[in-house]
Amino acid sequence: MSIIRVCFLSTLFSLLAASSLCMEQTLGMRIEGSHIVMKTSCSSFFFNSQVNNAQGWKVIPEECEDLVARYMNNGQYAVDMEGVAVAVLDYLKDIIPGEDGKDVVIFDIDETALSNLPYYRKHRYGAEVFDHPLFSKWVEEGVAPAIPAMLSLYKVLQAENWGIVFMTGRTESQRNITSQNLLDVGYSGWTTLLLRSPAEAHTSAVEYKTRKRLQLQHEGYRIWTSLGDQWSDLAGAAVGNRTFKLPNPMYHIP
Amino acid sequence: MSIIRVCFLSTLFSLLAASSLCMEQTLGMRIEGSHIVMKTSCSSFFFNSQVNNAQGWKVIPEECEDLVARYMNNGQYAVDMEGVAVAVLDYLKDIIPGEDGKDVVIFDIDETALSNLPYYRKHRYGAEVFDHPLFSKWVEEGVAPAIPAMLSLYKVLQAENWGIVFMTGRTESQRNITSQNLLDVGYSGWTTLLLRSPAEAHTSAVEYKTRKRLQLQHEGYRIWTSLGDQWSDLAGAAVGNRTFKLPNPMYHIP
Numbered sequence: 001m002s003i004i005r006v007c008f009l010s011t012l013f014s015l016l017a018a019s020s021l022c023m024e025q026t027l028g029m030r031i032e033g034s035h036i037v038m039k040t041s042c043s044s045f046f047f048n049s050q051v052n053n054a055q056g057w058k059v060i061p062e063e064c065e066d067l068v069a070r071y072m073n074n075g076q077y078a079v080d081m082e083g084v085a086v087a088v089l090d091y092l093k094d095i096i097p098g099e100d101g102k103d104v105v106i107f108d109i110d111e112t113a114l115s116n117l118p119y120y121r122k123h124r125y126g127a128e129v130f131d132h133p134l135f136s137k138w139v140e141e142g143v144a145p146a147i148p149a150m151l152s153l154y155k156v157l158q159a160e161n162w163g164i165v166f167m168t169g170r171t172e173s174q175r176n177i178t179s180q181n182l183l184d185v186g187y188s189g190w191t192t193l194l195l196r197s198p199a200e201a202h203t204s205a206v207e208y209k210t211r212k213r214l215q216l217q218h219e220g221y222r223i224w225t226s227l228g229d230q231w232s233d234l235a236g237a238a239v240g241n242r243t244f245k246l247p248n249p250m251y252h253i254p
Numbered sequence: 255m256s257i258i259r260v261c262f263l264s265t266l267f268s269l270l271a272a273s274s275l276c277m278e279q280t281l282g283m284r285i286e287g288s289h290i291v292m293k294t295s296c297s298s299f300f301f302n303s304q305v306n307n308a309q310g311w312k313v314i315p316e317e318c319e320d321l322v323a324r325y326m327n328n329g330q331y332a333v334d335m336e337g338v339a340v341a342v343l344d345y346l347k348d349i350i351p352g353e354d355g356k357d358v359v360i361f362d363i364d365e366t367a368l369s370n371l372p373y374y375r376k377h378r379y380g381a382e383v384f385d386h387p388l389f390s391k392w393v394e395e396g397v398a399p400a401i402p403a404m405l406s407l408y409k410v411l412q413a414e415n416w417g418i419v420f421m422t423g424r425t426e427s428q429r430n431i432t433s434q435n436l437l438d439v440g441y442s443g444w445t446t447l448l449l450r451s452p453a454e455a456h457t458s459a460v461e462y463k464t465r466k467r468l469q470l471q472h473e474g475y476r477i478w479t480s481l482g483d484q485w486s487d488l489a490g491a492a493v494g495n496r497t498f499k500l501p502n503p504m505y506h507i508p
Binding site (some may be wrong): 046081086087245 | 297298301302305306333336338409424496498501
């Protein structure tokens, strides 16, 4: 059996760290049936979750809680979001939206337009199993803050005559509170806000969002790009010529 | 005009950094024609390049050289590669390859099976404009080391009866030196090694690789996954049910 050397670095992304603790050990490989199963430490979780190599995870690795907390709170998350905004503007800078309001950018809501970080701060940054009723209760308070870089991007795009479509996995029953929350933190004048109907309650994110995008196209909208913190926001038909993945190391929606 | 706050953190991914230097400034936005153009600092380069938000860059940002150097050299790059290997094995663990050798995994070569880090160490980690003749000279020395996690993965997969296809943007003229280099560092017994023919010299990476994959399918191979450091290794038809993006903050191939 192959043995892979693992370095437990003193920081998760210790690019500038003065020292790192490096040791030999297996990757916790074991045989299950006829297969070799390997487990790694927290240290590569960020890269592998964000590029979509790690899929199907329901909680962040236990030992990552502190690292994810630091990423979310120390400014790096905000800076990475600003980098996304810059990349979006760079992509759109040579495209002039038509006068008809049909050239649109799709924004996801949770961890894209709005932040649920206040909720996740109380729930171990994703190290606790997701509690749907409790999370819905938080959503229905309607107090999620804006993500500053995305709010700035939204305003720049609107000033340039882009239409904005909000498309969210939140349900129709949360339409009013979601609109009010968006308005309260500074978003306004969107083209449309699309939420899950009761009939779509059990549809996968990719299927639900693809169907909504195809409907938009059918109504004459030209979708140039989709922005979301989940790869499932960016997969399927009619996402646009380019898509933009926003950082979110706290949860994964398949 | 919107002003976005930028924090210049004392480390690029300073999740565990004790302190960060945070200051207010614009993102260097300026008007070009009727468009707003924004520039960001180095700090979000890693995230945005690796998730494919930042495209079309020809060199890394000048100010990122030191950070990229640290990432490549301090162990984090190796750890992230190990995380990729774990994710690949996790995906393939429930699939049993057939006896016919037609179930295959596609490995890219540069920055996937082999590392050009010794070359990039001498060329500012991608901060210098790519010099094709000079890089070819390095390739033709045939001394690129293996990427340890990928070599381990390769051996585990072979032991489980997976076929391995090497598919590279290197040219047919580099076939012998490439094979020898792979053998010298421990790869052996691959199913096939596919390189660019002279007729494919000016084909885009996505088009060239897609054509090769479709040819493989035509020959009866079943492609389960593609591994590469470039998103262009993972786009187009017949990449497999899942793909795996390996870290590479040094260069970008569209």
